[in-house]
Amino acid sequence: MTAHAQLSFDEIVPEVEVPLNEVTFVVVDLETTGGSNAQDAVTEIGAVKVRGGEVVGEFQTLVDPERDIPPSVVTITGITEAMVRDAPRLDSVLPAFLEFCRGSVLVAHNAPFDTGFLRAGCERLGLRWPKPKVVCTVRLARRVLTRDETPNYRLGTLAGVLGARTEPVHRALDDARATVDVLHALLERLGPIGVRTLEDLLGHLPDVTPLQRRKRGLADALPNASGVYLFRGPNEEVLYVGTATDLRRRVRQYFTAGEKRSRIKEMVGLAERIDHVVCAHPLEAEVRELRLLAAHQPRYNRRSKFPQRAWWVVLTDEPFPRLSVVRTPRPTALGPFASRRAAAEAVDALQEATKVRRCTERIPARDPRGRPCALYELQRCAAPCAGLQSAEDYAPEVIAISDVVAGLGTGVLHRLRAELERLSRAQRFEDAAVHRDRLAALVRSLDRGQRLSALAAVPELVAARPDGRGGWHLAVVRHGRLAAAGTARRGVPPMPVVDLLQASAETVTEGAGPLRGASPDEVRVVHRWLTTGGTRMVRCSQPWVEPARGAGAWHTWLERAVSGRTPYAAVD
Structure with a gap:
């Protein structure tokens, strides 16, 4: 703006x-x-x-x-x-x-x-x-x-x-x-x-509790600046965390009739002090809020109950791998998913497009002695448990899933779309709609995971966004995490500020998983800031690239499918 x-x-x-x-x-x-x-x-x-x-x-x-x-x-x-x-x-x-x-x-x-x-x-x-x-x-x-x-x-x-x-x-x-x-x-x-x-x-209206009126002075010491605020209780516990572009103005609204939430009124009644952290710009405030929610899990923030919860889909490490929903991701995992149910639906879609086994028993590479189940009769599985399929013959199904997750191929997605076309031609429109929604959800999750993991793979990048007043908001990002934030106001040369931010930025150690140990929420927030609002790349330690054959190529299909214009639009 x-x-x-x-x-x-x-x-x-x-x-x-x-x-x-x-x-x-x-x-x-x-x-x-x-x-x-x-x-x-x-x-x-x-x-x-x-x-x-x-x-x-x-x-x-x-x-x-x-x-x-x-x-x-x-x-x-x-x-x-x-x-x-x-x-x-x-x-x-x-x-x-x-x-x-x-x-x-x-x-x-x-x-x-x-x-x-x-x-x-x-x-x-x-x-x-x-x-x-x-x-x-x-x-x-x-x-x-x-x-x-x-x-x-x-x-x-x-x-x-x-x-x-x-x-x-x-x-x-x-x-x-x-x-x-x-x-x-x-x-x-x-x-x-x-x-x-x-x-x-507003504070004199009947909807304002006596406790709200009495505690209005808690906001008096806050500055008119952007940042994060923390309501603390009688035992110094953090009750609530929020962000604001104007700390004093926002926090004072908790003590007026404009605050309708009974749960927040209860929180205000318990509060004894309000701490704050002034931030350079909204990205820093949003990231600090996420980190404080994870650190304190304040009981009055709804999203702080499980701030680090994320689910992933992985291929198990065994001779005949299967898909599993886990909390700790591997480097090739699909995710993150906000719920176990969403991850399980992605598993269903991938299983529908391949003959990767659905059973949970561990199958030895040599001399398996199981008996084929009903899925073998339905031609949904080649029964490696009974020795009817070798590990070499089973491998292409695993490779197809690994490729679609890594953005190296979209064969699985094309198989699912072919099934969608078959259902539509057979006029089984209700089944086609369910299949379409499942495929759309899989495309979204693949695209999201590929974009976030591509950002997390970059050791360091520096970006700048116009602040709307002739200056710049600056951010140093390391492996998808915000390592430093600052501003260069109008008339201030930005590159010396960039040099100082890089020199003083937080050290980030690369962790495990597709996001290199970063919080999914933080990488998502940073990615959104980097890709919107006219943000510009200043420096990058290595190219920030996303897979050419990733799920992003299916955006046109996804838009048409979700809008209902056609249940099986082709990918451009």
Whole structure:
């Protein structure tokens, strides 16, 4: 991304520490055909944009709901079917409203109702819901006003109690204007008790636990820099690890109403201290997070339960090798797989394309005395256990599997595709679909393994990625692991920085397996950074090459197969 690139809607998020008089609020009200966002539709949207107590814009339109409006609803809102017949539909109104709301805090009376309809509309139309910060004036009023001051918290009642200039009449824009007055009156009451920033306001809502409020100060010492943060408990144990582009801003959000996860609220309640590590750039932060998760296995990080778990498929070391799923890989292993089930499915696909044996008994090279099983009758195995196949005759099946894993040949994949074509010609489409998905999964796992192992084979490389401000993010990678990270800001010659990083980089000893002992997650993260975002190679100790006959050549087939355009598209 360049320095002048357009930010996405999600990136334009108001800072939680902004004073309330500098926050832009969009107060919205919807009229609908009923109360269910799954079955009913919007008939009118009204919104008022305010900042510093002043109105800076308004948005109002009727909406064609494309369905009947119940008479009971017409009685309440006064919006008839004739009024909305020529109105724009939601597919043209909603994008305009989202643009109107860009970068603002959304406010509504009974906000879950209005945001529920807006989210449902985005989902139906394939739009991305921007997840803005939301303030509900019902919740805020319950927090500010007692029952002695108001008999209930309906908008009409609050408008009267708080002296709103506009009377709500169940029309979107008028009700939004009344809600603006209610919001301002509530904010005036919060000022004397210290609610002066957006963070204070979000922290004052009922969803924030007393423990969250009390521990907000834990984030005060954090810098406004990118890095990794660690919540520590009463016994110095690490409770949670995360990354952020702005440590202070991100961590303070754990103490606001924006944090909805009950498990994380529980973690915040236990936390006694927050440590941090400032990182040169996002790649370093992501790698450090992975390493800290592996080292501490914090109980509140879901993915820290088994951070180093990976499964591999190997050929056993015996006269008649078979496929086995293991945790410790050999140099020629296929993987990594996230689960044993995924690895077992790869084994099934490879066994289907070859006559490598499926039994688990150990067969001697000479004078085997077993008896053929049913697989021999089905011509799925040549029965080496009974001496009906020699080790020399068995070897081509093993070589075919070794070649497809190493990227030296794709004969196994072509056999599987031929079977897919046969099933399709026989109009056994359900069987063909299952076979296609299994082949697609095998292609993905082969491609992933070949790409990661190719990176891990390189003793050292140095890469640079533009930082978006005229400088560079730099990384030294050794055997797939991040050995050093740094930056060369705009105007700073990058090569002297590269020399220093190489000289001070972590020593990496080559380990066992296709990934040379590196964590699969770390190699995957480093590979993604190296192959995206305009990253450039600066130095490389040896060529970084991927096999010419690897599974990557099957990408075209994979895209067509997964899209369902054809169950057996040819490989280009």
